[in-house]
Amino acid sequence: MGGSKEGYNSLVEDFRDREYPMLKGATYLDHAGTTLYAKSLIERFSTDMVSNLYGNPHSASAAAQHAAHRVEEARLRLLALFNANPDDFDVVFVANATAGIKLVMECFREEGFFFGYHRDSHTSLVGVREAATESRCFESDAEVETWLRSDVRSKSLLAYPAQSNMDGRRLPLEWCAAARTSPHIYTLVDAAALVSTSPLDLRNAHDAPDFTVLSLYKIFGFPDLGALIVNRRAGNALRRRYFGGGTVDMVVCVKEQWHVPKEVLHERLEDGTLPVHSIMALHAALDVHSELFGSLGRISRHCASLARQLYEGLAALRHGNGARVCEIFKDASSDYLNPSTQGPVLAFNLRNSQGAPVPNSEVEKLASVRNIHLRTGGVCNPGGIASRLGLAPWEMKRNFSAGLRCGAEGDVMHGKATGIVRASLGAMSTRADVCALLSFLQEFFVEPAAPVAPPSPASDAARYYIESLTVYPLKSCAAYKIPPSTPWPIHAHGLAWDREWCLVRPGSNAALSQKRYPRMALLVPTLDLSAGVLVISCSDANLALDPISVPLSLDPALFLPSTTAGRQTRVCGEDVEAVIYANPALATFFAKVLGFEARLARFPPGAGARYAKTDVTARGARGKRATELSMPGAFPEETGSAPMPMLLANESPILLISRSSVNRLNEEIKNAGGRAVRASAFRANVVVAEREGGGGEEAYAEDRWSGVRLGKDAVPDGVCGSEDGGEERGAFLDAE
């Protein structure tokens, strides 16, 4: 492992349990999202708050002056952290890095400006282009350098991240010095990701950025506060028309309109009352941070050592057939051993032994089973994602039309990944965290060598039968197992009644999910087709609640009129047409079970559908395969570009798993010392199993299948049933 052990700060292991009790049993690898606060920081802050009398710094009382003094001290201490001389720099406190960026934009837009931003910019930086007179996305470092050498004659703002929040690449700070050759170029450096695990040296004001933004919670975990560090050289560029409370020396508004902005830079830019207590928390944050970790330089070396270990571990993962498990997105120019080129962030995707991408949502779900916290998807870095994943604008637009959204689960579309998995390290990460991630990937995603001469897929059709059929009428709540021998319709959007109902909160109208509200698991829906009702009961016996029911009919009288109900419901960030039940007893029932107000909504089939890809992603029971399965018979083949309608299902209209694969997965988990999972944990609609006497179970046979036919009728809107409904109701597996 080369010199990677150098730099590791093993002292962290001594205080980790004591200072970060929230990490017990968890592997937290999302420090690029936010790092964590130490227990001592919170304790020291609370002692400060209860033992001092602080007023509003804009007042004149002693308490107010005390607060004002502490705020000014915090400003100076923050500058000192970055070796910034207060004669050269000022700090403007803002809500977060984004607010700092917007403040610069607000000032620049008044006169108009050219905005040039690097491809690796965070979304918050990219958005500035909408306020610019003209903008350009630099697609490479070379493009930036060429532009800097050109003769720039109009007011321009060059913006880029000091470290990419996506893959941790660190961009050259030298560009700021190079920009000095033109008096028209200002530089805006987004240091939010960088300073989380790296020093930033602003000693040389001439070569430093004009504007530097950062998020203090990314350094200390707390307070939730941001800062804009302004190079006084460029202070005059930060003038704007608007003035807020506290930013003016005098305002005349009766009969005449006249005002004088304050001259002190930060005073004329900090609108209204400062987040005083958050700023004061910086004292405790700075003290505890340096007591625990020494310096940002020490943290940088510690994290670099861990990142190198993780990088080597990921790169070494191989399937039994020799294929790589991880595709790591690292720039050729960067090196985990060289902190000036690379931060402790790993962006990667997983591939199965056949080279197909594994959906990130699958990685995330299984990671959460192991209490491993990662970030997946587009990570607010549109340019970085598009270039690393080779997504052309037309592909991104197509994926958008097909339902992909920022903030929703990133996944595989048209055989191509649309996002990444990001593991990011922080000051309090340890070797154990790195090992936990590596062994998790080994356990769930590394496939052993393929068996010799696999049995012909054609014979699978005869070997398998449908063990159970399950629907989830109420999205994200308990399952309803279809009783054996009950014929059940399949529509183009999946099994009948599957996820046709959901719960929404008043106001937001977003479909609620169990991930966020675990008590939803207590809600047990039952479909009573003979009585024509959906019955919902609560499985928490302590509540002693009578079940409640709603008719299956779509009688408009059951629902709130659309004007009052706000019919758009958001599912996975997408609007779907929903109707909301009027019966107030429902709201009472859900409030008792969940502890908050929720309404029952219905998404009737055909009433404006949500669109999904036609391909069904088969999730092998251990969640590792990503074979695309089309389901002839159950689904119309893709016709032209018309997308498939589907109800509230998150990803695919039907999820099928194999009992044999679940069994194999459980053997692997038990061998690794884990607890077996039940097949029901996968929330599948169809569980298939092998008939006895076939000479032993074969796990992951479904990876070979190109199609699955359910039921005897190979037509859309067919009917299928579960086993003991007769031979002809088995599953038919079509081989390609």
Ligand SMILES: *Cc1c(COP(=O)(O)O)cnc(C)c1O
């Ligand atoms: C986190 C981050 C941001 C956004 O920070 P906020 O505090 O959410 O405004 C912007 N840029 C980069 C590089 C980041 O890492």
